[in-house]
Amino acid sequence: MNTAIIYALSDPRTHEIRYVGLTRNLRLRLNQHRCAKCDNVHLRSWILSLRYAGMDFIVNILEIPMLQVADESERRWISRFRELGISLLNIAEGGEGAFRMSPETRRRLSDNKKQYYSRPDCTPSFFAKLNASRKGIPLSEEHRRRVSEGVRLAMTPEVRAKMGATRKGKLPYQMTKQTRDKISESLKLYFYKKSLSKENPALTQQSR
DSSP: OOBOEEEEEEOTTTOOEEEEEEESOHHHHHHHHHTTOSSOHHHHHHHHHHHHTTOOOEEEEEEOOBHHHHHHHHHHHHHHHHHTTOOOOOSSOSGGGGTSOOHHHHHHHHHHHHHHHTSTTOOHHHHHHHHHHHTTOOOOHHHHHHHHHHHHHHSOHHHHHHHHHHHTTSOOOOOOHHHHHHHHHHHHHHHHHHHHHHHOHHHHHHHO
C-alpha cells in the first residue's frame, strides 16, 4: 500500500505524549523502539527507563496518510503538539528533517551518542541482560488497562478539538479500496464478537 503511519508514543506513568514518528511498518518500528535502536539519546533513555520499571510505552495511531504527503503530515503533528505545550523528544521537526539533518544536529547527535556509550555500565553484557529480562514476559491485565486508559487520557476533547480545527479546509488523505475493505471487515468482526459476548458471557470467558 502507498500509505504510511504516523504514531505517537506516550508515557504510561504520566499519560503524556513523548514522541511522534512516521513509518510504513508499525510493528517493526515499535520493536526497534523497544530494543532502544535509535540515535536519539533522549528517546532511548526514556524507553530504557520504562523497561527498568517493567513498563511499556503507549502507542496511538494519529493518521494514515498517503506517502506523497506523509512527511508534511508528520511535521504538522509535531508542530501541533508543540504548540499545545507538549514536550516531545523528537530532535528534528519531522518529515525530511528526520533524514536530512543540519550539520549542527548531526554533531549534537554524535556527541550525545559518544557520551552515552562512554558510561562504564554501558557494556554489551548489560544490553544482553536487559533484552533477556523482558523476553517472554506477558502483559498483565492491569498493564493492559493502564495502556487503554492512557490512550483515552492522552487524547482529551480539548486536544481533539484543536487538532480538528487545524484540519479545517484541508483535504483528508485517500485510502485505497483494499484498506477500506480491511477496516470494514475488522469492524464487522469486532461488533459480531461484541454481540456474542452480550448474549453469552461465558463464551467470552472461554475465549480468553
